[in-house]
Amino acid sequence: MSQFQIVFTLITIVYGLVITNLFASIHKLIKAGKKVKWHWLPVATVWYILHVILKNWWGLTATSNSEHWNSILVFIFYAHLLLILFLLVSALLPDAIPEVGINLKDYYMQKHTYIWGLVSAVILMSMSISVIRNIINEVPINITAILLNGIILSFTILLALNKKILVHSVTIVIFIVVLIFEVII
Numbered sequence: 001m002s003q004f005q006i007v008f009t010l011i012t013i014v015y016g017l018v019i020t021n022l023f024a025s026i027h028k029l030i031k032a033g034k035k036v037k038w039h040w041l042p043v044a045t046v047w048y049i050l051h052v053i054l055k056n057w058w059g060l061t062a063t064s065n066s067e068h069w070n071s072i073l074v075f076i077f078y079a080h081l082l083l084i085l086f087l088l089v090s091a092l093l094p095d096a097i098p099e100v101g102i103n104l105k106d107y108y109m110q111k112h113t114y115i116w117g118l119v120s121a122v123i124l125m126s127m128s129i130s131v132i133r134n135i136i137n138e139v140p141i142n143i144t145a146i147l148l149n150g151i152i153l154s155f156t157i158l159l160a161l162n163k164k165i166l167v168h169s170v171t172i173v174i175f176i177v178v179l180i181f182e183v184i185i
Helices: 003-035 039-064 072-092 102-136 143-161 165-184
Strands: none
Touching: 003 039, 003 102, 039 072, 039 102, 039 143, 039 165, 072 102, 102 143, 102 165
C-alpha cells in the first residue's frame, strides 16, 4: 500500500463516522415526530455542511499522486481537520430530544457561535493544508483560492458573531448557491 492509500483509508473511516453521526442525528429528529419544531435554516445548514464534507472528501482523490502524503505534518493537519469536522457535525443537531420537545430554530440560534466558529476553524485548517501541500509539492501557492477562502471565512466569522436570523438566512442561501455552482462548474 502506498502512503496515500494508508492515510486515505484512515481519513475515509473518519469521514464515514462523521457522516454516520450526522445521519443518526437526523434519524433521531425524524423519529421524534411532533416533538420537533422544524425550521428550514438548521436543515439548510446541515445540508450545506454535509455537501462541503462530501466535496472535500471527493477532492482528496485528486491528490493521490502528490508528495505531500509522505509528510507527517500534513497527516497531523488532516487529523486535526477531521477532529474539527467531527465536533462540527456533532454540534449541528441536538444529541437528544427532551420530552417537552425541541425547536430547531432556537437550538440553532443557541449554538450558532460554536457551529460557525468550527466552520471557520475548518476553513483555516483547509487553507493551511493547501499551503503546506503546495510548498511540499513545490507548486505556487494559489493566491486566488486563499482570497476566496478568506472571503468565505469572513462570512463564517460573521455568522459566529451575529445573532440576526435574517443575516444567517441570507448567508446560508448564498453559501448553498455558491456550493451548487462549484459542483456544477
